[in-house]
Amino acid sequence: MTPLIRINCLAGVLAVLLAAPAAAQPQAAAAAPLASTVPSAPAGGDTHPHTAPADAATTATAQPPTRAAATVADAPLPPPSPDAQQAYMAARDKLVQIRTLRRQTNTQSSTGSGFFVSADGLLITNYHVISQLALEPERHRAVLVAVDGKEAPVQLLAVDALHDLALLRVAKADKDGDAPHHGALALRPANNPLNGGERIFSLGNPLDVGFAITEGTYNGLVQRSFYPRIFFGGTLNPGMSGGPAIDTQGRVVGVNVAKRLGAEQVSFLVPVEFVEQLLARSRSAEPVKGALHAELTRQLTEHQQALTDRLLAGPARTERYGPYRVSVPSESLARCWGDGRERRSESLFDFERSQCRIDSEVFTGDGDVGGLGLRYEAYDAPRLNPWQFANTYSQSFANEPMRKRGNRVRTGFECREDFVAGDAKLPLRAVVCMSAYRKFSGLYDLTVLAVSVDQPRQGVLGRLNVSAVSFDNAQRLASHFLQGFSSESAR
Structure with missing residues (x-):
């Protein structure tokens, strides 16, 4: 002994x-x-060629969830239903792609999705989509790309890293100019909760190939999730992180955040209540000037x-x-x-x-x-x-x-x-x-x-x-x- x-x-x-x-x-x-x-889940998702984190909560399966790596082959998606087509057409002008660019070379280092939540240019996306901008603003800048291909610079206002959310604003054209007005997606009110099996439509720009919509169902909240996550019975692909998930009336119910590798149609959304909280405390915030290490701490x-x-x-x-x-x-x-x-x-x-x-x-x-x-x-x-x-x-x-x-x-x-x-x-x-x-x-x-x-x-x-x-x-x-x-x- x-x-x-x-x-x-x-x-x-x-x-x-x-x-x-x-x-x-x-x-x-x-x-x-x-x-x-x-166990550290394989990283993957919205950055290219780098990888994004896995922070969605666990479900009843054994393996931890992760954002899907771009190298993972996804099964062909079924054609959208008439309701999905209608939802897409109603929401498409409120959708954007979010790109993080290297200042020195003007090359993109990550892509994700986002959506307008106010007519004066407020946008929601995932924190992990713009994390490089948050930590190294001297090396990175961010732009949005609308469905029609038009590009505009965006500014970071606030982050909620615990729920993987970020609030952005379209930058003004000049010192005296105002940001153009935009259409905005409505948020589903808290007094109207989702029902099990209710249809959800997820929107975003998967794999940087174009804007798309996928159809799925609400399956309640993820079990043993430290922070609430919605179990979305639908497909999310890399690049869709930060995009909205909407109900049949076009109201946002959640934000795309993760999927489980090795599973079919097991995906995760950040509940819309955390979008509302971020907007309530940061709607009037000034653009972030430096790295956010103190705020993340x-x-x-x-x-x-x-x-x-x-x-x-x-x-x-x-x-x-x-x-x-x-x-x-x-x-x-x-x-x-x-x-x-x-x-x-x-x-x-x-x-x-x-x-x-x-x-x-x-x-x-x-x-x-x-x-x-x-x-x-x-x-x-x-x-x-x-x-x-x-x-x-x-x-x-x-x-x-x-x-x-x-x-x-x-x-x-x-x-x-x-x-x-x-x-x-x-x-x-x-x-x-x-x-x-x-x-x-x-x-x-x-x-x-x-x-x-x-x-x-x-x-x-x-x-x-x-x-x-x-x-x-x-x-x-x-x-x-x-x-x-x-x-x-x-x-």
Whole structure:
């Protein structure tokens, strides 16, 4: 067995384990490099040749949703119904394509869709469509392209990264001129909610080949979505992000945002209520002049606080792994998936593994942040002697990699290792690592790795990964995770 150097009360060691890393300089990690266990969906969608994020909420299927990659072949669409044709003709002059262009070369770096919500030139699109403009305005500008091919510059007024929305305005022709008047799509009022099975028509400019409409159905809200998402039973293609989804009366019910790869007609919309909220607080906003890192930091700080509070306030839930129990998120927040090896009488080493994930990621322009994932592995080796088990068990612990090097987004991980006590004084060997964001001040990535060290032939290993969390909430989450380990024999 790995020698038990010392057992400390958990509350007494957290301050040491979670010493804040420097935000400016990457530090050498005290543990081996560690890969994230939070499943990151393949990126894809509206940028070309770059990729867009996957931040739509999970459904009852096993795989996380993602914006469809442009390389994914989609099945031919059926011809539109007469209602779809009528809806398209009524809405087409309110639709636009949104292009982000490189200032130096005037080449486009991303395309998406958008729509007018006011006669004086206010537009809605997805945040991920214009994220490059939001983060690097000195290198990018944005234009709209109308259905008739006319192009006009647009200005960014505000973003709601948590719901993947952005508010734009058509730029004035000159200092004294006014933006031309436009037709605008009406928003479906909140007192008239959608009914299950109600037809929805999604509009946009797929794959930069022209404006189109697809027909589908409203299937309610996505289960276990951290933020509300509409489950749209229809097809969305890359380039349609930011376009409107309308009802049979031509009123906007949602904004195209994502689809699930490997599925047929499983797509997602941002509910129109968040469009209304963005308009209410930012309709009169002045155009954004510089990069929005400070505003994104504010929104991400709000997000991680809500995530931490919801996780810790949820009902206590544990799963059994051999002689141990570990904590897992509430089923209303996350779904856990497991695998392992069938127990056999001749087996020298058996294990069970499970992963839990809260689909709470937020796309920032530098990737998805704000997610939380857990992984547990239980080991049972009745036919190994204690030294053989300790060797195999230690290798599993050492094989957990940790990012040592920093990059332009984050510093390298700084780690602390100690022996601590879980619930009912279960002895644990724990490593806590943190990495600071360079441009989102006060936010960190957190990884906690823990293994039980009380049994000669049995053990449980757990890993917690959280991204873009405050230092105080990192302490709360690490403590909650470690206190969630307990032994059945101690109960």
